[in-house]
Each structure stands twice: as C-alpha cells, then as structure tokens.
Amino acid sequence: xxxxxxxxxxxxxxxxxxxxxxxxxxxxxxxxxxxxxxxxxxxxxxxxxxxxxxxxxxxxxxxxxxxxxxxxxxxxxxxxxxxxxxxxxxxxxxxxxxxxxxxxxxxxxxxxxxxxxxxxxxxxxxxxxxxxxxxxxxxxxxxxxxxxxxxxxxxxxxxxxxxxxxxxxxxxxxxxxxxxxxxxxxxxxxxxxxxxxxxxxxxxxxxxxxxxxxxxxxxxxxxxxxxxxxxxxxxxxxxxxxxxxxxxxxxxxxxxxxxxxxxxxxxxxxxxxxxxxxxxxxxxxxxxxxxxxxxxxxxxxxxxxxxxxxxxxxxxxxxxxxxxxxxxxxxxxxxxxxxxxxxxxxxxxxxxxxxxxxxxxxxxxxxxxxxxxxxxxxxxxxxxxxxxxxxxxxxxxxxxxxxxxxxxxxxxxxxxxxxxxxxxxxxxxxxxxxxxxxxxxxxxxxxxxxxxxxxxxxxxxxxxx
Amino acid sequence: xxxxxxxxxxxxxxxxxxxxxxxxxxxxxxxxxxxxxxxxxxxxxxxxxxxxxxxxxxxxxxxxxxxxxxxxxxxxxxxxxxxxxxxxxxxxxxxxxxxxxxxxxxxxxxxxxxxxxxxxxxxxxxxxxxxxxxxxxxxxxxxxxxxxxxxxxxxxxxxxxxxxxxxxxxxxxxxxxxxxxxxxxxxxxxxxxxxxxxxxxxxxx
Numbered sequence: 001x002x003x004x005x006x007x008x009x010x011x012x013x014x015x016x017x018x019x020x021x022x023x024x025x026x027x028x029x030x031x032x033x034x035x036x037x038x039x040x041x042x043x044x045x046x047x048x049x050x051x052x053x054x055x056x057x058x059x060x061x062x063x064x065x066x067x068x069x070x071x072x073x074x075x076x077x078x079x080x081x082x083x084x085x086x087x088x089x090x091x092x093x094x095x096x097x098x099x100x101x102x103x104x105x106x107x108x109x110x111x112x113x114x115x116x117x118x119x120x121x122x123x124x125x126x127x128x129x130x131x132x133x134x135x136x137x138x139x140x141x142x143x144x145x146x147x148x149x150x151x152x153x154x155x156x157x158x159x160x161x162x163x164x165x166x167x168x169x170x171x172x173x174x175x176x177x178x179x180x181x182x183x184x185x186x187x188x189x190x191x192x193x194x195x196x197x198x199x200x201x202x203x204x205x206x207x208x209x210x211x212x213x214x215x216x217x218x219x220x221x222x223x224x225x226x227x228x229x230x231x232x233x234x235x236x237x238x239x240x241x242x243x244x245x246x247x248x249x250x251x252x253x254x255x256x257x258x259x260x261x262x263x264x265x266x267x268x269x270x271x272x273x274x275x276x277x278x279x280x281x282x283x284x285x286x287x288x289x290x291x292x293x294x295x296x297x298x299x300x301x302x303x304x305x306x307x308x309x310x311x312x313x314x315x316x317x318x319x320x321x322x323x324x325x326x327x328x329x330x331x332x333x334x335x336x337x338x339x340x341x342x343x344x345x346x347x348x349x350x351x352x353x354x355x356x357x358x359x360x361x362x363x364x365x366x367x368x369x370x371x372x373x374x375x376x377x378x379x380x381x382x383x384x385x386x387x388x389x390x391x392x393x394x395x396x397x398x399x400x401x402x403x404x405x406x407x408x409x410x411x412x413x414x415x416x417x418x419x420x421x422x423x424x425x426x427x428x429x430x431x432x433x434x435x436x437x438x439x440x441x442x443x444x445x446x447x448x449x450x451x452x453x454x455x456x457x458x459x460x461x462x463x464x465x
Numbered sequence: 466x467x468x469x470x471x472x473x474x475x476x477x478x479x480x481x482x483x484x485x486x487x488x489x490x491x492x493x494x495x496x497x498x499x500x501x502x503x504x505x506x507x508x509x510x511x512x513x514x515x516x517x518x519x520x521x522x523x524x525x526x527x528x529x530x531x532x533x534x535x536x537x538x539x540x541x542x543x544x545x546x547x548x549x550x551x552x553x554x555x556x557x558x559x560x561x562x563x564x565x566x567x568x569x570x571x572x573x574x575x576x577x578x579x580x581x582x583x584x585x586x587x588x589x590x591x592x593x594x595x596x597x598x599x600x601x602x603x604x605x606x607x608x609x610x611x612x613x614x615x616x617x618x619x620x621x622x623x624x625x626x627x628x629x630x631x632x633x634x635x636x637x638x639x640x641x642x643x644x645x646x647x648x649x650x651x652x653x654x655x656x657x658x659x660x661x662x663x664x665x666x667x668x669x670x
Contacts, residue, residue: 024626161641319481
C-alpha cells in the first residue's frame with residue numbers, strides 16, 4: 001500500500017461506503033458529543049420521523065453553552081436566571097431519559113465544556129471519528145482523531161444512523177520547527193498560523209500539524225492549536241499520536257485499561273503519517289520568530305505581535321477597525337481595557353490556569369477592571385482548587401466561576417458592555433461575540449493575566465520571572 | 466424537502482468578506498428549542514440599532530430589498546460557528562440562494578439541508594454582482610449556472626449528489642437511512658477486523 005497520511009488512515013478505516021462521483025462517502029462516527037444549544041432541533045427531527053437513537057452508547061451529552069457560571073444557579077441555590085436556558089437544559093435532560101444516552105448534568109462533577117471533558121474522561125482516543133454540533137470539535141484532533149463540527153440536522157443524522165455523508169477534504173500539512181520563546185505559547189502559535197494562512201486558508205482541508213515544535217507541545221497545548229483550526233476555515237486539525245498522547249490517556253476513566261491499553265497503544269502507533277506520504281499542500285513555520293500575539297480586528301486573522309502597529313489592510317479591515325474603535329498605524333500596547341476573560345475550550349485547562357495564576361500570584365487586578373476566570377470543566381476547577389489557584393485569582397480580585405462556555409460565546413448572559421475592550425483567551429473576536437458592541441482582543445492566558453494586572457494591553461514578557 | 470430547480474429574483478448585496486454566523490444569527494438568540502421563526506433575528510445587530518429601530522442604510526432595510534430571494538455576499542460567507550440557525554434565519558427571512566466566491570464548509574452543508582442554495586461563482590461574475598445590487602438574476606440548479614442580465618452566465622460547480630437532492634427534494638437523512646443495511650454490514654465486519662480500536666469503549670452509567 002502506498003504511503004498514507006494520518007487523515008487518510010482514519011478516513012479509510014471509517015469508510016462504510018466510499019465516495020463516488022455521484023455520491024458522498026458514508027463515514028462511521030465513533031463518538032458523538034452533544035450539548036443543550038444545538039441538539040433540541042435534532043431531537044425534534046427524530047421525533048417527527050419516529051426514529052430512535054441508533055447507538056446511544058456512542059453519544060455523550062453535557063451542558064456547557066447556555067449554562068450559568070454562577071455557583072448558586074448551577075447547584076440549585078438559586079433559580080437559573082435565564083429562563084430560556086433553563087428550558088434548553090430541561091429539554092436535554094428529557095431527551096437523555098427518553099432516548100437512553102448518557103448526560104453529565106448540571107450538578108455532575110464531570111460536567112464541563114464538551115471539548116474539555118472528552119479528552120479529560122479519556123473518551124477521545126487516537127484514530128476515532130468524533131463529531132459534535134459545535135465548530136470547535138476540531139480540538140479533539142490533538143489526539144490523532146478526525147473530529148469536526150456539524151449542524152443540527154447532521155446531529156440528527158448521527159443520532160439516527162451513527163454515520164454522516166461526507167466529501168473527502170484535501171490535506172494540508174503545517175510543519176512547525178524551532179523553539180517557542182519564553183512568554184510565547186500554543187495560543188500565540190496558532191494565532192500566528194491563522195494570521196499567515198488566513199481565516200479561509202484551511203477551507204475544505206484537514207490540517208495535520210507536525211514538526212519538532214508540535215511534538216514538544218503538551219496535550220493541552222496541542223488542543224489549543226487544533227481547537228482554532230476552524231478559525232482558519234479548516235474541516236479539521238490533527239496531530240499524530242505519540243508518547244505524549246499515550247501518557248495523557250493512560251489511566252483515564254473511559255480509556256482502555258491494563259492489557260487493552262497496551263494493545264491500543266500498539267495500534268495507535270501505526271496512525272502517524274507514513275514517511276513519504278503526500279499532502280495536497282504544505283506550509284512551513286519557524287516557531288522561534290513568533291512573539292506574543294493579539295488580535296486587533298473582528299476575525300482571528302486580524303492579528304499581530306503584541307508590540308506591533310495595526311496594519312493599514314483593505315476595505316474590510318477599515319470596517320473592522322471602526323467597530324473596534326482603532327486606527328491603522330496605532331499600537332495596542334498600553335490601551336486601557338475594561339474586562340479580562342480567562343476561559344473557553346481554547347484556553348481553560350489546568351495548564352492555562354496555572355500560567356495565568358503565575359502572573360497574578362501576589363498581585364492585584366487593576367482598579368475598576370472585571371476579570372472572569374471560568375475553568376473548562378468541573379474537574380479542572382477542582383484540580384485548580386487543590387493546588388490553590390482559586391485563592392490566587394480570588395485574592396487578586398478576579399471572579400472564580402463554575403465551568404461553561406461563558407463569555408466566549410455570551411449565550412448565558414456572561415457578556416461585557418457596549419464599547420468595552422475585553423482581553424480574552426477565547427477563540428473568536430467577531431462583532432458582538434461577547435456582547436453587543438463589545439470589542440474582543442484575543443490573546444494567550446499569560447497575556448490576559450498581564451492585562452488583568454495593569455488594566456492595559458501588556459506584553460506578558462514583562463512578568464516573566 | 467421541497468424541490469429547488471430555478472430561483473429568479475433581484476439580489477441584495479452584502480459585499481463584506483468573512484461574514485460569520487454570529488452576524489447572521491447573534492448568539493443571544495441561541496437559547497431556543499425551536500427551528501424556525503427567526504426572520505426578525507437575521508443580521509439583527511446590523512439591521513437594528515440599540516433601541517430596535519431599523520438602520521436605514523443597511524442593505525436589507527432599503528425598500529428595494531423587499532422580496533429579494535438571492536443574497537450576494539463577500540468571500541468566506543458563513544464562517545465561524547456551526548449554528549444551523551444561520552441558514553434557518555436566512556430561509557425564514559425569504560432568501561433561497563446565497564452567491565459568493567467562497568462559502569464556509571459547515572454553513573454550506575447546513576444550507577443545503579434547508580433548501581438554501583449556496584452558490585460559488587468566479588471572481589469576475591461575483592464582482593459584477595457586487596457592483597450591480599438589485600440585478601434580476603436566475604440561479605439554475607439543473608444547469609449549474611447563474612444567469613445575469615444581458616445574456617451573461619456564470620457556471621457554478623455543484624456536487625452531483627447535491628444537485629439531485631435539490632432537484633428531487635431528496636432529504637439526506639432519508640438517503641442515509643436507506644443505507645442502513647450497508648452500515649450494519651460494515652459494523653459487523655469491523656467487529657472482527659484487526660483494528661477495532663474505536664469500538665472498545667463503553668459508557669459506565
């Protein structure tokens with residue numbers, strides 16, 4: 001057999017029916033993750049057709065997008081303020097009971113953002129196909145899976161058949177070599193990549209991130225990189241599994257155990273792209289030249305080094321800059337901000353919280369600034385509390401909240417006020433994403449924490465020990 | 466699903482590149498369990514000011530936009546979130562086709578499942594459409610072309626399967642369900658394959 005890429009190996013292993021000129025492939029789905037916001041219409045479709053969930057053991061549901069992050073509302077001490085969100089939660093609870101799939105409900109200690117808990121539970125395993133009604137499903141590609149977001153109708157397709165109709169995407173290799181400088185992390189790396197290839201640079205392609213820099217990243221950092229593949233328009237982002245992957249998965253509750261795990265590792269080793277495998281396109285990056293990055297516009301491709309000046313750009317950039325209240329040629333460094341958000345499926349895992357806490361330890365949040373820290377899952381929250389990170393945040397004057405998508409998407413009412421600038425560790429700086437008229441500056445956890453201390457856009461390298 | 470063969474309408478133009486689904490359907494409306502009734506939410510923050518009054522300068526609010534069924538948009542239309550509420554809202558508002566040079570993957574797939582025809586045309590034809598808002602054009606699904614006034618036509622590539630689904634009103638779920646015997650056969654083969662890795666987990670309840 002000719003040399004194959006990681007993507008091709010997973011694709012072929014899940015081809016129930018191969019694609020033809022006239023018909024798309026039927027691709028089997030190993031794991032379906034779902035949540036309260038994009039699933040109600042899918043279950044309504046099942047109901048209208050009298051269909052059941054064909055493989056309920058392959059669907060896991062959680063509550064993340066619309067849930068409150070206020071402790072009393074989560075644990076029943078107070079009613080959920082947003083009535084429509086409470087209705088969505090109730091609907092998913094009913095659907096889980098009626099169709100017989102597992103839901104990690106509001107009070108469950110394992111609940112969290114869907115892309116944080118899949119890996120955390122050990123459900124996300126190399127070689128799988130994983131889908132969810134959420135575009136950041138690309139996160140799971142960090143484990144060498146083919147994982148992608150789908151709409152609600154396709155959620156119904158998966159529920160009813162455990163398959164999806166797919167045209168095969170092309171492959172894009174992004175090779176990164178060199179050592180990331182101090183103060184520069186996975187978020188800066190992926191923002192730099194999107195800045196280079198553009199917000200449609202990955203369209204209709206499955207990206208494989210490779211090279212020495214990628215190999216040196218932890219699993220949590222790899223998830224940050226794969227998470228934002230969709231911001232380059234890619235169908236998926238993936239990284240070949242290796243010892244780092246296996247070490248992360250060993251002992252996780254839903255991963256294989258004992259001899260099964262060893263056998264699984266032997267299979268997983270075979271997933272990496274073969275030497276000589278050909279990609280449709282290849283791009284090469286030097287990690288050593290990347291600086292802490294920050295966005296200045298209204299999509300993640302409008303990004304620059306934190307000390308840089310805003311590029312003149314084209315007409316589209318002009319509209320973005322009007323919305324942002326910024327001008328070409330201006331620097332962001334030193335600009336006052338009103339809110340800092342540390343959270344989201346991009347950057348709310350334990351290592352992200354540790355990095356932010358290292359900057360905030362023994363310091364105070366700038367006067368008048370609102371700082372929200374929202375752990376990616378309840379397990380992340382407890383782990384952070386076990387090492388005292390919650391005290392660091394609270395003592396500094398930040399809010400320590402329950403897990404959920406929160407201000408990344410602003411569905412649950414965690415939003416900023418019109419005109420405010422938010423330094424955010426999330427993934428999208430679209431107009432209105434964090435509230436109507438709100439201006440989002442995407443950055444890494446350490447850059448966000450540095451802004452929390454100074455109340456201004458700040459180079460995090462000023463806080464390096 | 467209703468068959469879609471030919472759409473003839475004047476156009477509305479939103480020339481901006483990278484219009485994301487948060488603009489098409491703002492996130493604060495996502496706490497709904499319904500799949501329709503979204504016309505008023507379409508482009509809500511571009512159409513209405515903070516007091517809920519229509520912004521007269523926005524293309525959809527101009528009198529000549531009334532009744533238009535074809536939206537011409539800048540490249541990479543529908544990027545961002547996978548929310549199917551975006552095509553639902555466009556359909557509820559009355560749009561039946563979106564024309565651009567490129568349309569984001571997930572939006573493209575979602576649009577097709579709701580009878581909203583996503584059309585990718587060449588840059589030259591797109592530039593003409595952007596420069597001529599209100600033009601009377603035809604999107605011919607069967608022929609795979611957009612016909613512009615004056616006899617000009619822009620071919621668009623359309624997947625043969627997608628074309629059949631649109632022309633015959635085939636719904637993809639029905640098609641997938643008709644493949645269940647093949648799916649079941651594949652699953653039982655896979656159970657014996659040397660690579661059953663993804664079949665090993667079970668949920669503890």
